[in-house]
Amino acid sequence: MRQGFLTIAWRDLLRFVRFRALLFSSLVQPALWMAFFGIAMSASFDRLAPVGVAPGGLPSVNYLTFMAAGVIGMTSLFVSFYGGIVILFDRNWGLMREIMASPIPRGDIIAGIGLSVVAKSILQATLILIFGLLLGAGFFPGTTPLTGIAAYLGVMLFVAVFSFGFLCLSAAISITLESPEGLQGVITLLTMPIFFLSNALYPVDAFPPVLQALSVINPLTHLVNGIRFFAIGEDFFAVGETYHLTAIDTATSLLVLVLFAALMYGIARWRFAVARVT
Amino acid sequence: MAGLHHTFGDVVAVNGISFSVEAGEVYSLLGPNGAGKSTLINVLCTLLPVQRGSVHVAGFNITKDPALVRRVMGIVFQEVTLDRDMTVAETLEFHGWLYEMDRGTRRARARDLMTLVELETKRDTLTKHLSGGMKRRLEIARGLMTRPQVLILDEPTIGLDPRTRMRVWDYIRTVNREGTTILLTTHYMDEADHLSNRISIVDDGKIVITGDPAGLKDTLGRDVITLETSDDNRAAGLLSQSGLVRGVTLRDGGVVMTTAEEGSRVLPLVFSLLTDAGIAVRASMLKEPSMDDVFLFYTGRELGEQLAGQITVRHSPRGR
Numbered sequence: 001m002r003q004g005f006l007t008i009a010w011r012d013l014l015r016f017v018r019f020r021a022l023l024f025s026s027l028v029q030p031a032l033w034m035a036f037f038g039i040a041m042s043a044s045f046d047r048l049a050p051v052g053v054a055p056g057g058l059p060s061v062n063y064l065t066f067m068a069a070g071v072i073g074m075t076s077l078f079v080s081f082y083g084g085i086v087i088l089f090d091r092n093w094g095l096m097r098e099i100m101a102s103p104i105p106r107g108d109i110i111a112g113i114g115l116s117v118v119a120k121s122i123l124q125a126t127l128i129l130i131f132g133l134l135l136g137a138g139f140f141p142g143t144t145p146l147t148g149i150a151a152y153l154g155v156m157l158f159v160a161v162f163s164f165g166f167l168c169l170s171a172a173i174s175i176t177l178e179s180p181e182g183l184q185g186v187i188t189l190l191t192m193p194i195f196f197l198s199n200a201l202y203p204v205d206a207f208p209p210v211l212q213a214l215s216v217i218n219p220l221t222h223l224v225n226g227i228r229f230f231a232i233g234e235d236f237f238a239v240g241e242t243y244h245l246t247a248i249d250t251a252t253s254l255l256v257l258v259l260f261a262a263l264m265y266g267i268a269r270w271r272f273a274v275a276r277v278t
Numbered sequence: 279m280a281g282l283h284h285t286f287g288d289v290v291a292v293n294g295i296s297f298s299v300e301a302g303e304v305y306s307l308l309g310p311n312g313a314g315k316s317t318l319i320n321v322l323c324t325l326l327p328v329q330r331g332s333v334h335v336a337g338f339n340i341t342k343d344p345a346l347v348r349r350v351m352g353i354v355f356q357e358v359t360l361d362r363d364m365t366v367a368e369t370l371e372f373h374g375w376l377y378e379m380d381r382g383t384r385r386a387r388a389r390d391l392m393t394l395v396e397l398e399t400k401r402d403t404l405t406k407h408l409s410g411g412m413k414r415r416l417e418i419a420r421g422l423m424t425r426p427q428v429l430i431l432d433e434p435t436i437g438l439d440p441r442t443r444m445r446v447w448d449y450i451r452t453v454n455r456e457g458t459t460i461l462l463t464t465h466y467m468d469e470a471d472h473l474s475n476r477i478s479i480v481d482d483g484k485i486v487i488t489g490d491p492a493g494l495k496d497t498l499g500r501d502v503i504t505l506e507t508s509d510d511n512r513a514a515g516l517l518s519q520s521g522l523v524r525g526v527t528l529r530d531g532g533v534v535m536t537t538a539e540e541g542s543r544v545l546p547l548v549f550s551l552l553t554d555a556g557i558a559v560r561a562s563m564l565k566e567p568s569m570d571d572v573f574l575f576y577t578g579r580e581l582g583e584q585l586a587g588q589i590t591v592r593h594s595p596r597g598r
């Protein structure tokens with residue numbers, strides 16, 4: 001059996017666990033978002049759009065529950081976007097020559113780091129869900145243990161595909177650029193519009209048409225929709241908006257994410273094929 | 279390797295290099311920094327594409343079957359390529375797994391190699407806490423994890439203290455005795471001299487001469503004479519036409535020539551020739567050739583192509 005990608009993933013996770021500060025901060029940071037931003041914004045949003053006055057008898061969802069999906073999306077975006085940095089460091093100071101001179105197929109290098117990053121994203125998303133439930137978010141309403149687990153797995157499927165896509169983009173940039181500072185800059189530049197042109201923290205319906213169009217092609221919007229479908233439900237009312245997320249919409253969102261991930265994987269493969277690591 | 283050329287833009291790094299290494303041999307590429315050795319190594323270990331020429335390793339064409347070539351080759355790079363935050367044991371484990379060795383084999387092999395390079399007490403030490411010599415030994419152990427048929431060592435003792443160098447040389451000899459073919463690049467003459475069965479001197483992207491260490495020294499003749507004169511250029515010209523000496527090269531601060539007979543008998547003739555031409559000899563030195571002389575002779579400024587062409591190398595069968 002091909003094991004190359006497992007080797008790469010093992011080593012990446014080894015570093016994740018070894019750097020206590022990295023491990024600690026990556027687990028605590030999303031909790032802080034939930035605790036500070038979530039609770040603070042809940043107080044404002046829930047006053048502006050009070051819970052419980054939903055039209056048409058729809059279940060009304062408080063802001064903490066609404067934005068938790070956004071925090072999961074944001075965390076996955078950051079983890080996977082920064083996940084490729086190891087490639088740049090390895091290329092400049094570490095193992096990339098050893099890896100490139102070994103028989104491991106180039107695709108396995110990307111897949112290995114992808115596996116590691118997906119594992120990290122799932123761990124963080126799970127922690128956010130747990131932390132959210134502790135803070136009073138209404139996830140998985142009216143589910144039995146069995147449907148609850150199915151809904152959880154649905155959320156994680158979306159997180160996994162999304163994270164893999166952005167990791168591939170990050171890997172493609174990392175193998176192309178020379179300096180960590182440059183990478184930092186590019187990632188920051190890309191992260192901001194992706195995050196704010198999405199439905200992570202607020203509804204996109206009130207956006208001007210151009211921004212709304214951009215938000216529709218934004219993978220983060222599709223991730224957040226997928227998470228909300230599984231974690232909250234098909235129809236709900238939040239932040240003054242009515243949401244109808246049908247199974248078809250959700251399947252479409254998943255398809256968009258899969259296509260996005262496949263495209264990014266292709267780009268990463270191409271960048272690895274032309275990269276000269278010496 | 280046949281007719282390898284490699285350029286970076288306008289810069290010609292490798293300009294038509296051909297050589298072949300016999301199985302079980304230690305073969306050195308000796309050359310100054312910037313001679314093209316590292317480019318050659320990078321092509322050989324498939325990190326750079328073959329632009330022109332052809333390269334076979336252990337019977338596999340590296341352009342057609344890079345994956346097979348990678349499998350039979352072990353590499354110790356010039357720069358340290360260790361993950362600072364992995365332990366000694368993890369480094370070996372990672373490498374063995376990368377080459378798809380099964381768990382039992384890679385554990386056993388790692389244990390044996392840690393003993394070989396005397397790092398068994400450093401098993402769980404992060405590589406960033408190892409000394410330069412230990413890092414190098416670990417990299418050699420890593421290169422040997424897969425029992426490669428061919429081990430490539432790119433400047434294996436660069437930056438190491440003399441004692442550590444000796445130990446690294448010992449490992450290299452041990453590994454070679456066990457049947458591994460070794461291709462070594464170095465800019466240390468003594469290293470090439472001590473370790474190799476055969477040496478190619480590389481300069482300006484070309485192989486200048488190939489031979490076994492003793493044969494290369496023989497090409498210089500009995501003795502090497504170095505003169506400092508009032509007019510080195512003219513002296514070199516006169517001497518190369520005189521037939522008194524075998525080869526003449528001009529270097530910073532002197533004329534270097536090699537002799538066919540005993541140098542002490544040639545020297546007076548050289549003196550009188552130069553004195554008659556009105557050239558004053560300020561200093562002279564006579565000694566038996568060392569690998570340094572071989573190196574400087576062949577990579578120094580040549581006085582015309584024929585001179586180098588006149589020299590034929592005796593290939594003695596695998597010496598030592």
